[in-house]
Amino acid sequence: PHDSTDNVGYCIEIGEIVFSFLIDMGEITPLAARYIRKANYLIVEANYDEEMLRTGSYDTKLKERIDGKTGHLSNDALADFLAEHTTGILRHIWLCHLSKNNNTPELAYETIGRGLRGKGLVLGRDIRLDVLKRSTVSGPYEMESSGGNCVRTAEEACLQLALDR
Numbered sequence: 001p002h003d004s005t006d007n008v009g010y011c012i013e014i015g016e017i018v019f020s021f022l023i024d025m026g027e028i029t030p031l032a033a034r035y036i037r038k039a040n041y042l043i044v045e046a047n048y049d050e051e052m053l054r055t056g057s058y059d060t061k062l063k064e065r066i067d068g069k070t071g072h073l074s075n076d077a078l079a080d081f082l083a084e085h086t087t088g089i090l091r092h093i094w095l096c097h098l099s100k101n102n103n104t105p106e107l108a109y110e111t112i113g114r115g116l117r118g119k120g121l122v123l124g125r126d127i128r129l130d131v132l133k134r135s136t137v138s139g140p141y142e143m144e145s146s147g148g149n150c151v152r153t154a155e156e157a158c159l160q161l162a163l164d165r
Contacts, residue, residue: 011035023097026071028081045097046108047072053102075108079115092128105131
């Protein structure tokens with residue numbers, strides 16, 4: 001849930017491939033959790049670093065809005081969720097919708113990576129983790145079936161990921 005009117009969340013199933021896309025979440029609701037758990041491929045917001053937000057220049061009201069249940073998802077909240085709920089079917093996570101003022105790609109990657117490593121996963125072997133750039137097209141990325149056979153590349157599917165405004 002988010003306090004704006006243009007929230008999005010998608011779960012796309014193509015054969016045995018499940019692709020979930022979730023942004024603008026102040027918290028991971030039971031419904032969002034269900035779609036994250038069933039995903040092979042996940043695009044999800046890692047909007048802010050809690051310390052950067054706390055010590056940043058935003059006024060108290062805006063900080064509380066961002067950190068609230070109808071605001072945005074922090075790196076730590078996502079890392080904690082993934083550490084507890086990641087299943088063996090999740091192959092690739094793309095972090096998106098990073099705050100320009102309250103996060104960095106390096107912090108998001110390290111925080112989420114720490115959560116995944118805490119689950120015993122080896123980045124690059126068991127699961128891939130990427131941070132999408134702001135306002136530029138990313139990819140193409142290759143998606144595979146659970147059997148390891150390439151289903152199609154993102155180029156073939158005309159899938160380009162430019163997710164941040």
